[in-house]
Amino acid sequence: MVTVTNPIISGFYPDPSICRVDEDYYLVCSSFELYPGIPIFHSKDLANWELIGHALTVDNDFYVRANSYTGGVMAPTIRYHNGLFYIIVMNYSIEQNIIVTAEHPSGPWSTPHLLPDVPGIDASLFFDDDDKAYIIGTIEEDGKRYLYLNEFELAGMSCIGERHLIWDSALRNASAPEAPHLYKRGGYYYLVIAEGGTEYFHAVTVARSKVINGWYEGYAGNPILTHRHLGKQAAITNIGHADLVEATNGSWYAVMLGSRPVGGYYKNLGRETFLCPVTWEDDWPLLASETGKVESTYELDLPEFKVKSFDNPFIADFSNKTLAPELVFWGTPYQSFWTLENNALYLACLPRPAGRQMISLSEDAPDAQYHDNFAFIGCRQRHDSYEVETQLSFTPQDKEAAGLLILQGNNHHYRLEKVQENGLSFVQVVRCTTQIDVPIYRPHFKSYTSEEVLAKQEVARGNLSLKIVQNKQTIDFYVGTNTDSWSCILSGADGSVLGPSSLNGMTGVTLGMFATANGKESENKATFTTFAYQGK
Structure with missing residues (x-):
């Protein structure tokens, strides 16, 4: 049995x-x-x-x-x-x-x-x-x-x-x-x-x-x-x-x-x-x-045959030459924006912002797939409560940002990201939401995306750790200098906005690492030395 x-x-x-x-x-x-x-x-x-x-x-x-x-x-x-x-x-x-x-x-x-x-x-x-x-x-x-x-x-x-x-x-x-x-x-x-x-x-x-x-x-x-x-x-x-x-x-x-x-x-x-x-x-x-x-x-009434299923906790191994099969991209990764070197994952700051407006399928450029990637790698959310964390080495320039993303879809997400302003480094929590009047596959498609910075905290230059903890529909965001020293910069964020029904969508949440130059060309990269997910 x-x-x-x-x-x-x-x-x-x-x-x-x-x-x-x-x-x-x-x-x-x-x-x-x-x-x-x-x-x-x-x-x-x-x-x-x-x-x-x-x-x-x-x-x-x-x-x-x-x-x-x-x-x-x-x-x-x-x-x-x-x-x-x-x-x-x-x-x-x-x-x-x-x-x-x-x-x-x-x-x-x-x-x-x-x-x-x-x-x-x-x-x-x-x-x-x-x-x-x-x-x-x-x-x-x-x-x-x-x-x-x-x-x-x-x-x-x-x-x-x-x-x-x-x-x-x-x-x-x-x-x-x-x-x-x-x-x-x-x-x-x-x-x-x-x-x-x-x-x-x-x-x-x-x-x-x-x-x-x-x-x-x-x-x-x-x-x-x-x-x-x-x-x-x-x-x-x-x-x-x-x-x-x-x-x-x-x-x-x-x-x-x-x-x-x-x-x-x-x-x-x-x-x-x-x-x-x-x-x-x-x-x-x-x-x-x-x-x-x-x-x-x-x-x-079948004989049991155990196999290796999804690990919980899942800890990405960046010492390999290939990514774990549980890790996914958003869209085919045509551009060379990621590498595995020195036991770390490097993500290039591509021009595409995380919260860019969607493009109508009828207006999409035929060769868009080759130059319009979003630098994101993550895994699916598999539990109603979880922790996801990463260690990040990143010196942002101008409008660049990198960190953790809770992605629902249609520019509907939370970001825990490192940015810079006036020469100072900050970690901030951003909520991005989208309203859709007409579906993307129909004529006269329209969507409205808005972003709000919910919390911001100055951090020292150098390495830092980022962590997101979700308990049912309550989300807390943390930053630390290492995985033993955490400071909560926002607690009690509403997770229900990530449900697909608000967008008339069908997808689940994906959790991952991202980097962006927010509309500009950049040679900069973000270095992620760990990525771990644990369901509760």
């Missing part, structure tokens, strides 16, 4: 998709505008998961733009067929569905195959018993969204034959039918989708057909899983976007996204990955059937 503790992957790892090959399970998640893209996890018991790599990097020409934070890569599906792994996903930075392949999930992964004939979001792959491949996706017709199926030729990576509309939704005029996955069991094809939107009304629904391209029959008991009836104060909300897998012993399970609100309906952790058992009744799947909701723990 093995005990599953939910979430099985904590922090901002949403839209899970899973497949099994022999006794090994592989799971992928959305990465939005974080780089590298599409984290890949491995498990042998569905309870213990190890991050083994990423599917999208500069090595296979991955481009993701650091702009809105909620764009980029989302809703991947991973499948295995005839010795090859496939991941299909939408990259909003290039407005294309793509497929990458690999012989092993840890890579290397192929250069993305562009899919101009695959419309819509959340496209998925299905391999039938006769080796035929199919794409299942979403499409808008006559003002309504449908789920469609199209045969797919693997050799040419293109759709062939007629596109079939196979279902719309369980509820009449349901909001956002999406995330389709297709399975075959006992003579039926089962179509599992999400509907209701990825927030409070999120749900999992199912339909079936004995003909793969026929119109699917919705289950009378839909939805087969939702938490919307539990209220916004429930421990787990927003459950949906499920993918099913059959275990080695013939039992079935589902992974899905969900949120753990903190201090009210504030989802600073974003959407995380959860698991529940699946049972079959009258040839229909039932998710979490005994209680009707995802529980915090489950006992699975």
Whole structure:
């Protein structure tokens, strides 16, 4: 027996998709505008998961733009067929569905195959018993969204034959039918989708057909899983976007996204990955059937196989030549703004400010990715309470700044930064917030970003330590000359402003190190000798 503790992957790892090959399970998640893209996890018991790599990097020409934070890569599906792994996903930075392949999930992964004939979001792959491949996706017709199926030729990576509309939704005029996955069991094809939107009304629904391209029959008991009836104060909300897998012993399970609100309906952790058992009744799947909701723990009749999961505390090792896989950039790091030398991480003061206004996608320069990086490296917030700290060596000039950043997105963050004014050095806390009138992907996009210095303290030149401590939705900011000598320069800052709902967003918080010249060219660098995160 093995005990599953939910979430099985904590922090901002949403839209899970899973497949099994022999006794090994592989799971992928959305990465939005974080780089590298599409984290890949491995498990042998569905309870213990190890991050083994990423599917999208500069090595296979991955481009993701650091702009809105909620764009980029989302809703991947991973499948295995005839010795090859496939991941299909939408990259909003290039407005294309793509497929990458690999012989092993840890890579290397192929250069993305562009899919101009695959419309819509959340496209998925299905391999039938006769080796035929199919794409299942979403499409808008006559003002309504449908789920469609199209045969797919693997050799040419293109759709062939007629596109079939196979279902719309369980509820009449349901909001956002999406995330389709297709399975075959006992003579039926089962179509599992999400509907209701990825927030409070999120749900999992199912339909079936004995003909793969026929119109699917919705289950009378839909939805087969939702938490919307539990209220916004429930421990787990927003459950949906499920993918099913059959275990080695013939039992079935589902992974899905969900949120753990903190201090009210504030989802600073974003959407995380959860698991529940699946049972079959009258040839229909039932998710979490005994209680009707995802529980915090489950006992699975599978042998335990422990692997190296995320460390807590996580302490970055800057003595290596490569960064730890838990560390991420915001956008593809085309510019050479970071190096690992002398047991330290060096970040160049790039011109891009931390709080720069977003750019409309319609107005974005075609080559912006090569000269518009933001010098940021961090990790996802994975606990509702945590400490993050760093040791910084930095002599700022003019408008330059460097330090720690709590990044939500859309220029929505807190900064604990070192700056200089009139030849004196200061550490200050800055709150940056953004209001959006029109979404970034629509015409006439507008956003309004404002910054406020909440606290400022003069510091001596030389090395210093910075620390941020968050307890639920209360944030305290510290500065010290070393990790044993701390002075709190601001206590009680409101963490709820970092929840994505205020921005109509979907992302969780990322914590990290940054440097900027705030609009100017600079040769200066900030040196970080430690970076540590500890969840509580």
